[in-house]
Amino acid sequence: MSMALSQSEAPRPQARPPMLELRELVKHYPAVGGEPVRAVDGVSLEVAAGEVVALYGPSGSGKTTLLLMIAMLLAPSAGSVLLGGQDVSQLSEREASAFRLSELGFIRQSFDLLPGVSTIDNAVLKLLKSVRWREAQRQVTPLLERLGLGARLHHRAETLSMGERQRVMIARALSTNPRLLLADEPTGSLDTHRSREVLELLRELCLERGVAVLLVSHDPMAAVYADRVLELRDGVLSDCEPTWGAPPSAPLSASDPTQTGIVGPP
Numbered sequence: 001m002s003m004a005l006s007q008s009e010a011p012r013p014q015a016r017p018p019m020l021e022l023r024e025l026v027k028h029y030p031a032v033g034g035e036p037v038r039a040v041d042g043v044s045l046e047v048a049a050g051e052v053v054a055l056y057g058p059s060g061s062g063k064t065t066l067l068l069m070i071a072m073l074l075a076p077s078a079g080s081v082l083l084g085g086q087d088v089s090q091l092s093e094r095e096a097s098a099f100r101l102s103e104l105g106f107i108r109q110s111f112d113l114l115p116g117v118s119t120i121d122n123a124v125l126k127l128l129k130s131v132r133w134r135e136a137q138r139q140v141t142p143l144l145e146r147l148g149l150g151a152r153l154h155h156r157a158e159t160l161s162m163g164e165r166q167r168v169m170i171a172r173a174l175s176t177n178p179r180l181l182l183a184d185e186p187t188g189s190l191d192t193h194r195s196r197e198v199l200e201l202l203r204e205l206c207l208e209r210g211v212a213v214l215l216v217s218h219d220p221m222a223a224v225y226a227d228r229v230l231e232l233r234d235g236v237l238s239d240c241e242p243t244w245g246a247p248p249s250a251p252l253s254a255s256d257p258t259q260t261g262i263v264g265p266p
């Protein structure tokens, strides 16, 4: 007779920690002569490899602050950030920057494309820290092609459309094969059609590569492409009311001059 253990008695395989875990994360900014701003106020969250989580919240709700803490660019007031089970407060500055370089892709709110520099050379900027230029170009080309930029490889950044600029930023963020991707308002300067395109590509590429994705946005469209949607309001996280489905009918405005994606003098 078999001596097989029942399910409950069998020793459980050690569960892999989530790629990203936030425990009661807090950031309070001091205010001159007033109450401190409670930008992030006790956020707990897990994101697994291959999972796309959208964090929806209005402007000022603490989205960027949260991502900066995860990227170890801003110190929390309290709570902890764990990456692959490791508390990042235990990392040395050197380990933190190595993680940022190779394991993290961060699409910042205002993209930083170099003017006068081609699509491909803008895309390799992160890879160049570890790989020679020609090799970096070779590695990033298929990614740019996947992102629909194959015919734009040698076009200067300022001649690209907003959607194309955002796709260059995606290529740069994914160029090092990160395990975690943070995206801050990735559709902030795109119209509805381009938003869909960018989000679809982002989701597809990250699922293929098993990347854990945390995407923050005030664009309801972002939620359509996520496995899970949470709402951030005044720094506090809650499950989101499923009010999505229908994308906004009017194209989103691209009027914010800080969102051109080109930095520095033209």
Ligand code: ADP
Residues within 6 Å of the ligand: 029, 030, 037, 038, 039, 057, 058, 059, 060, 061, 062, 063, 064, 065, 066
């Ligand atoms: P979001 O990205 O959702 O627009 P932010 O994280 O940028 O939100 O900001 C959250 C809150 O924290 C806002 O009230 C904002 O004014 C405040 N805040 C952001 N950065 C700072 C800072 N460096 N010093 C003081 N207050 C800040």
Ligand code: MG
Residues within 6 Å of the ligand: 063, 064, 065, 109, 184
């Ligand atoms: Mg922001």
